[in-house]
Amino acid sequence: MEADQSTDFLIIGAGFSGLVTAERLSAAGWKCVVVDRRHHLGGNAYDRTDAAGVLIHQYGPHYFRSNSRRIVDYLSAFTGWHQVSYTIRSHARGRYWNFPINLNTFEQFIGRESTTAGFEDWLEKNRIPISEPANSEEVIISQVGRELYELFFEGYTLKQWKRHPRELDASVCGRIPIRTNRDDRYLSETFQALPERGYTALFENLLEASPGVELHLGVDAGEARARWKHKHLVYTGAVDEFYDRRFGPLPYRSLRFEAESFSGPQLLEREKISGKPGFWQPAMQVNYPDAEVPFTRIVEIKHATGQDIAASTIIREFPKDWTPDEEPFYPVPAPESRAAYQRYAELAAAEKSVSFIGRLATYRYYNMDQVTGMAIAVAERLIARYGTNL
Ligand code: FAD
């Protein structure tokens, strides 16, 4: 196909990476075309109202958190925030536990009251001293010992990644905090909040503020590159796909989501378990580490969004192998997949007029604030190189 249209920057992918880059370049006066082969914007952060009227996160729960004031300030131009103290539970061996591991969990584990000092003494006796944990098993056993590791981490990780925690970078399980006080927040970042009206609304506001950006949904990278002449390409899809997987596919892990909505007497019945009128389970997320349960977690996002509605939707997550006909979700943080990525990274680094941004294009287990920061930084470099067009 002859390129019959033109733009300054062609951006593949309408998730955080692509849209933030587009907004920054548009603010510098450049025209951008953003395409996505999905039929909605937002990438994996996309949210929508389901048939029961509940605001859901379509591709798994997206808990916004950040330690960067600059990133929060940037996004605050497009959204207000609904402050959330994200709390979750684990369900193992037939009961609910406070999680991440903290003093409350310890008391549940030993079946009596304790103190921070009591828990610290117990940890001192049970943790396995490893000065530099090299993998996800070591990072947990070096903090809490084998028993708690086996109870909460081993089975969950095996299901989620289909590999042993020993074969995963320490950063995978290491991102879960472990505390000896009663702080049982899931995350530790200083800013924890959801976009007030959701991620999709945030992205719509971003586009409204960016007159230089055109969005085309249902359009693949190949078609877009043939259709729009451009001075520079920004690519936020999978890096191995960009190179037609010439060194073989990189490993990814995927998920199948199963949603179920409740209202009326059915929801009323569940209140005995959730302990909260209008809710199905006691927390926004319950993890299921036991091997005999086929899913890893059940998310009831209404706990976090604060939506006031007499219905609720839960979503079960079943980990699965990734197949090339679907969107990859998780890059696999492990030594051999990083080595495989390295070959693609070398090709990418040699490109003069293509920038690779985001979780898939740089094959990193990044959170939303991190890809936002990366997109802002890359846009700044592009503006330094091409100047502004104001
Ligand atoms: P994506 O959101 O993946 O967007 C890339 C887009 O590019 C996609 O829409 C895709 O359709 C499109 N695309 C790819 N290839 C092509 C092509 N060839 N042609 C056209 N379009 C293409 N982060 C958090 O901060 N907190 C969380 O709680 C959190 N939970 C998560 C839970 C799950 C289950 C997953 C999978 C991720 C989670 N994340 C979370 C990470 C978060 O999703 C990412 O950091 C963020 O969405 C990455 O944005 P991105 O734009 O780089 O990629």
Ligand code: UDP
């Ligand atoms: N994990 C675990 N048990 C849990 C929660 C997490 O073993 O109850 C491990 C698992 O390997 C998971 C990783 O810690 O992939 C990171 O967990 P997180 O909840 O951050 O996963 P994400 O939301 O990124 O899927």
